[in-house]
Amino acid sequence: MDAFDIRLDGMRIENLRRRELLRIAGLAGVGVAAGSLFGGAAAAFAGPDAPAAKPSPYKTKHVVLLAFAGGVRAREVIGSPQNAPNLTRIGNRGCVLPYVRAANLGHYGAALAIFTGCSEAKGIRENARGDNPTIFEYLRKDAGLPADQVWLSTTAGAQTINFSYSTSADYGGKYGANLISTDGLFNAEFRNLITSFGNVSLPSDKEAREVADLAKALDPKFLDGVKDRSFANDPEASLRIQRYILEELKGDTADLTGPGAGDAKAIRVARNLLRLFKPKVTAIVLQNADVAHGSFNSYVDVIRRNDQEVGLLWQSIQQDPELKDSTTLFVLPEFGRDHDLNDRNGLDHGDGSDDLHRIFCIASGPDFKQGKTLTGAADSIDVCPTIAELLGTKSPDAKGKSMKQLFA
Numbered sequence: 001m002d003a004f005d006i007r008l009d010g011m012r013i014e015n016l017r018r019r020e021l022l023r024i025a026g027l028a029g030v031g032v033a034a035g036s037l038f039g040g041a042a043a044a045f046a047g048p049d050a051p052a053a054k055p056s057p058y059k060t061k062h063v064v065l066l067a068f069a070g071g072v073r074a075r076e077v078i079g080s081p082q083n084a085p086n087l088t089r090i091g092n093r094g095c096v097l098p099y100v101r102a103a104n105l106g107h108y109g110a111a112l113a114i115f116t117g118c119s120e121a122k123g124i125r126e127n128a129r130g131d132n133p134t135i136f137e138y139l140r141k142d143a144g145l146p147a148d149q150v151w152l153s154t155t156a157g158a159q160t161i162n163f164s165y166s167t168s169a170d171y172g173g174k175y176g177a178n179l180i181s182t183d184g185l186f187n188a189e190f191r192n193l194i195t196s197f198g199n200v201s202l203p204s205d206k207e208a209r210e211v212a213d214l215a216k217a218l219d220p221k222f223l224d225g226v227k228d229r230s231f232a233n234d235p236e237a238s239l240r241i242q243r244y245i246l247e248e249l250k251g252d253t254a255d256l257t258g259p260g261a262g263d264a265k266a267i268r269v270a271r272n273l274l275r276l277f278k279p280k281v282t283a284i285v286l287q288n289a290d291v292a293h294g295s296f297n298s299y300v301d302v303i304r305r306n307d308q309e310v311g312l313l314w315q316s317i318q319q320d321p322e323l324k325d326s327t328t329l330f331v332l333p334e335f336g337r338d339h340d341l342n343d344r345n346g347l348d349h350g351d352g353s354d355d356l357h358r359i360f361c362i363a364s365g366p367d368f369k370q371g372k373t374l375t376g377a378a379d380s381i382d383v384c385p386t387i388a389e390l391l392g393t394k395s396p397d398a399k400g401k402s403m404k405q406l407f408a
Helices: 018-028 036-042 085-093 106-116 135-142 160-164 188-195 205-216 235-250 261-277 288-293 296-318 380-390
Strands: 005-008 011-014 062-067 095-101 150-154 178-181 281-285 327-332 358-364
Touching (some): 062 106, 062 296, 062 380, 085 296, 085 358, 106 135, 106 160, 106 380, 135 281, 135 380, 150 160, 150 261, 160 281, 261 281, 261 288, 261 296, 288 296, 296 327, 327 380, 358 380
Parallel strands (some): 062 281, 062 327, 150 178, 150 281
Antiparallel strands (some): 005 011, 327 358
């Protein structure tokens, strides 16, 4: 692996070669560290001047949004507890909505609708950003959240990078989420590339403090000629990101392999982001369930593996004193799949059946009802406005509405 592609705060750092990697690593002053990819480029920029956020009346202070995407039928999840014991347990603690409407807008368009609250069809190979602001942009601009409080972890794929922000003239890239496309970054090849330059080691606390002091003392003249300084993390947050990347590379995320490994990495990375940053919003986009086209059994295996990772994510939240009683979790696919198996003993998504257009949503948090199955009307585009309400802002361009039936 000689080149790779990383995006942070809407900024693209692409096709870095070994020479550039070493140069950027040197800029951060912490040795050869993967996080320097972010620090050298992003630590020099200031975040946008944000308005003071209005306090939310709700107990929820953190939201985890899991787009269980790739096309997943309700019958293999809430209809088959043996496939998803952890999701079943989370649903029993919170709310299960078994009849949520979802339009078949293509994987990309339907998943994007969850984040924008707008139905927007996208072609199977279309790779253009959406026109409508995402929940990340509403929260960054209107609720005043800094960049390090809004994260998106996705399975690798050209389209997944577009979930972080829209082309909206009123919002856009400077209000986007921090994005980690996990299967392209946290894999054994990338880790081996980094370690080939020397041992990947975490700085001591003393070294970290010294580097933080240096970053804060950067000469403002360093920014001369930079036209847009608004999209990135502040220096202190960038250093925390560096440390996070190092911890991931020393951990076991890169070693996850086999069916559904990309999804498993995305969930694992999100769990570790929560542990380190305690962000207001952590979103995850999966996609490996689309293996269903060719194999029903492999599709079920992906669901089971993802359920295991979600269980670990939820356990981590419940064991964290700060997150335990202040975190709300949403889990839903972008759409389902056909009612009948195809000739390959798999499942496509185009028959117009209820299995395709009716999805499940699991929602659990301190402001929601507990142990309820809610059979009333709801749409996948209602999730974005609901999150906005929980965190004290609005989603003015969204076509969905807040899911009032969830609230206790």
